[in-house]
Amino acid sequence: MPTDSMIRAEGLKKRFGATVALDGVDLDVPTGSILGVLGPNGAGKTTAVRILTTLSQPDSGSAWVAGHDVVREAVAVQRNIGVTAQDATVDGLLTGRQNLVMVGRLSGLRRAESRARADELLDQFDLSDAADRVLKGYSGGMRRRLDLAAGLVTRPPVLFLDEPTTGLDPTSRVRMWDVIRGLVGEGVTLLLTTQYLDEADELADRIVVIDHGRVIAEGTAAELKTATGGARLEVTLSHPSERAPAALEPFVAGPVHVSHDGRRLRAPVRSESGLATTVVRALDTAGVSVDDVEVHQPSLDDVFFSLTGHPTEDPDDVPDDVPSAARLEVARS
Amino acid sequence: MTVTALTPPVTTTRPPRAPGIVRQACDVIALTGRNLVHIAREPLQLSDVTVQPVLFTLLFVYVFGAGVVLPGGGTYADFAIAGLLALNLTTSAMGTAVGLSTDLNSGVIDRFRTLPMWRPAVLVGRSLADLLTATVCMAIVAVTGLCIGWRPGGGVGSTLAGFALFLLFAYALSWGCACLGMVSKGPESAQGVGLVILFPLAIVSNALVPTERMPTVLRTVADWNPVSAVTSAARQLWHNPNPSASIPAWPMQHPIEASLLWCAALLVIFAPLATSLYRRRTTE
Numbered sequence: 001m002p003t004d005s006m007i008r009a010e011g012l013k014k015r016f017g018a019t020v021a022l023d024g025v026d027l028d029v030p031t032g033s034i035l036g037v038l039g040p041n042g043a044g045k046t047t048a049v050r051i052l053t054t055l056s057q058p059d060s061g062s063a064w065v066a067g068h069d070v071v072r073e074a075v076a077v078q079r080n081i082g083v084t085a086q087d088a089t090v091d092g093l094l095t096g097r098q099n100l101v102m103v104g105r106l107s108g109l110r111r112a113e114s115r116a117r118a119d120e121l122l123d124q125f126d127l128s129d130a131a132d133r134v135l136k137g138y139s140g141g142m143r144r145r146l147d148l149a150a151g152l153v154t155r156p157p158v159l160f161l162d163e164p165t166t167g168l169d170p171t172s173r174v175r176m177w178d179v180i181r182g183l184v185g186e187g188v189t190l191l192l193t194t195q196y197l198d199e200a201d202e203l204a205d206r207i208v209v210i211d212h213g214r215v216i217a218e219g220t221a222a223e224l225k226t227a228t229g230g231a232r233l234e235v236t237l238s239h240p241s242e243r244a245p246a247a248l249e250p251f252v253a254g255p256v257h258v259s260h261d262g263r264r265l266r267a268p269v270r271s272e273s274g275l276a277t278t279v280v281r282a283l284d285t286a287g288v289s290v291d292d293v294e295v296h297q298p299s300l301d302d303v304f305f306s307l308t309g310h311p312t313e314d315p316d317d318v319p320d321d322v323p324s325a326a327r328l329e330v331a332r333s
Numbered sequence: 334m335t336v337t338a339l340t341p342p343v344t345t346t347r348p349p350r351a352p353g354i355v356r357q358a359c360d361v362i363a364l365t366g367r368n369l370v371h372i373a374r375e376p377l378q379l380s381d382v383t384v385q386p387v388l389f390t391l392l393f394v395y396v397f398g399a400g401v402v403l404p405g406g407g408t409y410a411d412f413a414i415a416g417l418l419a420l421n422l423t424t425s426a427m428g429t430a431v432g433l434s435t436d437l438n439s440g441v442i443d444r445f446r447t448l449p450m451w452r453p454a455v456l457v458g459r460s461l462a463d464l465l466t467a468t469v470c471m472a473i474v475a476v477t478g479l480c481i482g483w484r485p486g487g488g489v490g491s492t493l494a495g496f497a498l499f500l501l502f503a504y505a506l507s508w509g510c511a512c513l514g515m516v517s518k519g520p521e522s523a524q525g526v527g528l529v530i531l532f533p534l535a536i537v538s539n540a541l542v543p544t545e546r547m548p549t550v551l552r553t554v555a556d557w558n559p560v561s562a563v564t565s566a567a568r569q570l571w572h573n574p575n576p577s578a579s580i581p582a583w584p585m586q587h588p589i590e591a592s593l594l595w596c597a598a599l600l601v602i603f604a605p606l607a608t609s610l611y612r613r614r615t616t617e
Contacts, residue, residue, distance in 0.1 A: 053447050056617045078449040089444035093374045094367065105363035106450040108356060134374065150444065 364458025
């Protein structure tokens with residue numbers, strides 16, 4: 001195992017009864033980097049995280065975190081990790097402060113250290129005002145932030161975040177992203193699972209796409225997008241022009257599609273820098289007046305679809321656009 | 334494959350390595366405290382050990398007491414307090430099953446399991462919190478009893494010995510209830526099954542009425558019931574009316590020994606069983 005990997009998994013397999021949750025997963029997260037594990041519900045993301053955080057044991061395969069075997073040296077692993085699970089793992093009947101102090105105590109910190117660290121985290125996560133309120137009165141976003149704080153009490157060098165923003169409203173989500181970005185500045189190694197493609201794109205250095213318990217693609221967001229195919233060019237003309245398609249010809253990677261009114265042109269292109277400028281200049285030279293030029297990069301949704309042949313949406317999924325803090329509260333009660 | 338240990342980043346606060354037993358004690362204390370906060374914040378659980386003991390004591394003494402004539406004489410209040418302690422402590426042992434089941438069915442248990450803590454602390458912390466709760470429950474029954482005329486008459490040592498025996502019994506019983514909490518699907522079913530087991534256990538005994546006039550089968554069960562042994566032992570230690578003393582069954586003739594044996598048996602069976610059930614329940 002190379003010494004610069006903080007998290008490494010080889011051939012992890014796990015089945016629950018007849019269901020294969022993991023079917024030979026390999027992962028490698030270099031120290032100080034963020035790996036985004038992307039996949040729909042039931043892809044095996046949570047199972048992988050549970051194995052890496054010592055909550056579950058693989059049927060076969062091995063994994064190491066901070067140089068320790070997750071099965072044989074579970075306690076050593078536990079001393080190096082912070083975990084924020086998908087389900088809230090904070091104690092709903094304690095206050096925010098009591099939760100953090102308890103985690104500190106159970107991690108082997110002295111009482112005074114636990115208290116000081118709790119104050120620090122409450123402040124950092126903007127929870128100071130709610131510190132002495134019982135969690136029942138917390139919003140979904142506050143709960144998640146506290147859950148994340150609970151994973152940071154001992155300043156662990158390795159962090160696991162299992163769907164840290166699932167069920168959060170858009171504002172809380174963006175706020176959580178800021179918090180997560182802040183952590184990375186401190187040199188933490190992070191494994192993050194998500195079913196939100198924009199989240200992986202936003203936060204991760206590298207992305208692993210998991211589907212049906214297997215890694216189906218791996219790379220940076222840009223690499224994955226490139227692998228899926230090029231970008232798409234859309235040009236809106238001021239007036240229909242017969243010269244326009246010919247002017248675009250040198251830049252496109254496929255047929256140019258012209259809309260019925262003759263004003264909108266669409267074509268696949270190879271994404272390269274300065275493309276929009278070049279296109280406008282060529283059209284101008286041809287005497288065509290342009291209202292709008294757009295180069296669409298493929299979204300990770302396109303990536304997922306082209307990799308798996310099925311969309312990421314799951315019927316049970318919480319829709320992106322619905323604020324769901326209230327729903328989270330209902331689910332908890 | 335060889336695994337090379339990594340150099341931890343400088344920003345890491347290494348949790349200090351305390352000696353094993355100190356560390357274990359710290360974990361147990363942290364969880365005991367957490368469980369006590371829970372009991373204080375759960376109105377139902379709290380009333381089980383505060384309001385209910387007072388209510389039961391007053392109801393039984395004034396309602397049943399009016400109709401029960403004790404063989405060998407004595408007031409019903411003097412007779413009943415030991416029995417009411419047994420009743421309240423037995424039924425409140427359900428709290429262990431409910432609390433543990435609640436924890437096992439919530440995400441909190443995952444948090445505990447990813448921390449480098451002493452794993453059995455979850456069970457030990459639960460049993461200690463419930464022992465402290467039982468102490469509060471016992472004190473409330475005793476004070477209520479004193480207010481309505483109950484008097485222990487065997488001296489300070491004997492009186493304390495009686496209370497200690499009750500607490501030992503409550504503690505031993507809580508390990509049995511811990512097992513129940515572990516095998517039940519959720520807190521509601523733990524409560525339901527617990528009630529079905531614990532309520533008859535408390536009632537088919539000499540706790541509230543003398544056993545002489547019970548049908549033979551019930552009477553035999555009552556005479557060998559651990560609740561009867563503990564109740565009899567306390568009555569004997571407190572010099573309270575103890576009609577069971579005239580029953581030839583061995584536990585009624587030697588209630589203190591029988592109580593200690595019962596408690597030892599419960600602990601020897603259920604503590605290891607609970608530990609193994611917990612391990613099984615938290616391994617996947």
